[in-house]
Amino acid sequence: MSLSSTICEQLYQLAHDKNGENVVTNFNGVDVLIIQRHEEADHILRLNAANYRKNMAWFRLVFGPSRFSEDGHPWAIRRELTQSYFSRFDRERTFQLAQSYALEAVETLIKQSEKSTYIDDGTMRAMTAKVLVENFFDIKLDDTDIDLGVLAEFMEAGSDYSFVPQGKTTDLYRERLMQLPELRRKILHQLGFFRRPDVIRSPLLKDLLAADQRQTDRVVLEHEMMTFMAAGAETSAATMSWACYLLALYPAMQEELREIAQQFWKANEQSWKALSSLTPLARFISETLRLYPPTPIVARYAIADDHINATPIPAGQNVMVSFIGIQHDKRLRTDPWKIDLTGDRAHISDGNTMAFSIGPRVCGGKHFALLELITFLSVFLTKARFELTSDEPPAYLWKSQMLRLGGQPVRVSAL
Numbered sequence: 001m002s003l004s005s006t007i008c009e010q011l012y013q014l015a016h017d018k019n020g021e022n023v024v025t026n027f028n029g030v031d032v033l034i035i036q037r038h039e040e041a042d043h044i045l046r047l048n049a050a051n052y053r054k055n056m057a058w059f060r061l062v063f064g065p066s067r068f069s070e071d072g073h074p075w076a077i078r079r080e081l082t083q084s085y086f087s088r089f090d091r092e093r094t095f096q097l098a099q100s101y102a103l104e105a106v107e108t109l110i111k112q113s114e115k116s117t118y119i120d121d122g123t124m125r126a127m128t129a130k131v132l133v134e135n136f137f138d139i140k141l142d143d144t145d146i147d148l149g150v151l152a153e154f155m156e157a158g159s160d161y162s163f164v165p166q167g168k169t170t171d172l173y174r175e176r177l178m179q180l181p182e183l184r185r186k187i188l189h190q191l192g193f194f195r196r197p198d199v200i201r202s203p204l205l206k207d208l209l210a211a212d213q214r215q216t217d218r219v220v221l222e223h224e225m226m227t228f229m230a231a232g233a234e235t236s237a238a239t240m241s242w243a244c245y246l247l248a249l250y251p252a253m254q255e256e257l258r259e260i261a262q263q264f265w266k267a268n269e270q271s272w273k274a275l276s277s278l279t280p281l282a283r284f285i286s287e288t289l290r291l292y293p294p295t296p297i298v299a300r301y302a303i304a305d306d307h308i309n310a311t312p313i314p315a316g317q318n319v320m321v322s323f324i325g326i327q328h329d330k331r332l333r334t335d336p337w338k339i340d341l342t343g344d345r346a347h348i349s350d351g352n353t354m355a356f357s358i359g360p361r362v363c364g365g366k367h368f369a370l371l372e373l374i375t376f377l378s379v380f381l382t383k384a385r386f387e388l389t390s391d392e393p394p395a396y397l398w399k400s401q402m403l404r405l406g407g408q409p410v411r412v413s414a415l
């Protein structure tokens with residue numbers, strides 16, 4: 001098994017062939033334990049998380065050290081710096097921003113559908129990045145120097161480095177790394193925009209700049225911004241692309257969900273709270289994240305000897321937790337390969353639980369993501385119809401996120 005763009009196919013294959021089992025496999029000459037059971041994922045990611053460090057030495061080389069890649073004290077101070085903003089965001093504002101950019105995006109998708117039978121991932125990315133930047137930095141994305149195309153290119157070039165097991169390097173990784181500096185220089189230059197004295201300083205930006213200037217903790221504004229954009233915009237964009245595919249795949253379900261969304265928007269008053277309590281819409285988002293988790297795997301390594309059940313885990317062991325495996329475990333639901341909006345399931349393997357990870361390294365933007373996603377979905381449903389343009393089963397593109405190779409074969413037409 002080699003670590004390459006086929007990683008997503010390999011994870012789905014394992015979920016099929018070794019369903020409900022943890023598996024030892026070989027990545028580039030290194031033994032890696034792939035966790036496909038939620039019990040052991042809980043041990044590694046939550047109960048004994050202190051023994052399992054993030055395995056991101058290569059990712060760090062490419063993207064620079066940030067909250068996403070660091071562990072121990074350097075992680076704790078970065079978390080402290082940003083988490084209050086990600087947890088206590090203004091929900092009403094997010095709801096308004098997500099509505100307005102979803103409307104813009106769905107109109108663009110309708111126009112693009114006149115010429116193409118595939119959905120453009122770039123339109124989704126623009127939508128999520130606009131909400132993210134404006135929400136947390138009080139600035140419109142279009143008024144910054146950020147070119148999302150360059151960011152996407154960089155993410156793709158760096159994607160081979162997301163999950164390199166500890167202990168071995170290969171020529172491929174070294175060669176690809178040589179190609180990255182030019183792209184990296186471009187992106188760092190663009191993100192340097194946020195240092196300009198004429199740029200409005202939101203409270204989050206003020207704190208990030210102050211930490212950057214203190215220099216004691218080696219916080220670099222551009223590194224935090226880069227992973228913030230990757231973690232916060234690309235993931236939600238990938239989720240919305242998969243959501244459009246599932247709407248098209250299940251037309252009757254699409255109609256039922258549309259009815260609910262239309263009722264919501266017809267009411268005299270709309271609020272983020274009322275929208276979030278619409279269970280079928282929330283479950284649809286959760287099922288999208290379960291069937292197609294944008295971050296399908298997380299990588300760790302053991303720092304001291306441990307064991308799970310009777311299996312010893314020696315210090316230095318590479319461990320990867322497959323959300324695809326856990327979320328398709330047959331022990332936890334009747335048919336894990338099919339979408340299911342009913343309550344017949346184990347919550348631990350729900351997309352809105354597992355796909356954001358669990359334990360101390362749980363996604364920092366989970367609540368923000370869930371709110372914007374349900375808002376995007378409700379707007380999309382009331383403005384457009386989604387139809388499949390091909391029955392081909394998905395092939396996957398690994399771009400530091402799990403995307404669909406070639407884009408989603410979906411026609412978007414105005415209602």
Ligand code: HEM
Nearest residue numbers: 068231232235236239295298355356357361363364365369
């Ligand atoms: C559908 C959307 C999203 C999904 C599926 C997702 C998933 C994840 C996952 C699985 C991790 C853990 C990675 C690991 O343990 O190695 C993570 C971490 C993180 N995510 Fe998200 N994410 C999403 C959206 C967002 C958004 C919108 C933001 C920002 C507002 C965000 C910010 C972060 C941060 C800061 C971390 C690092 C947490 C830490 O280690 O302290 N994410 N995300």
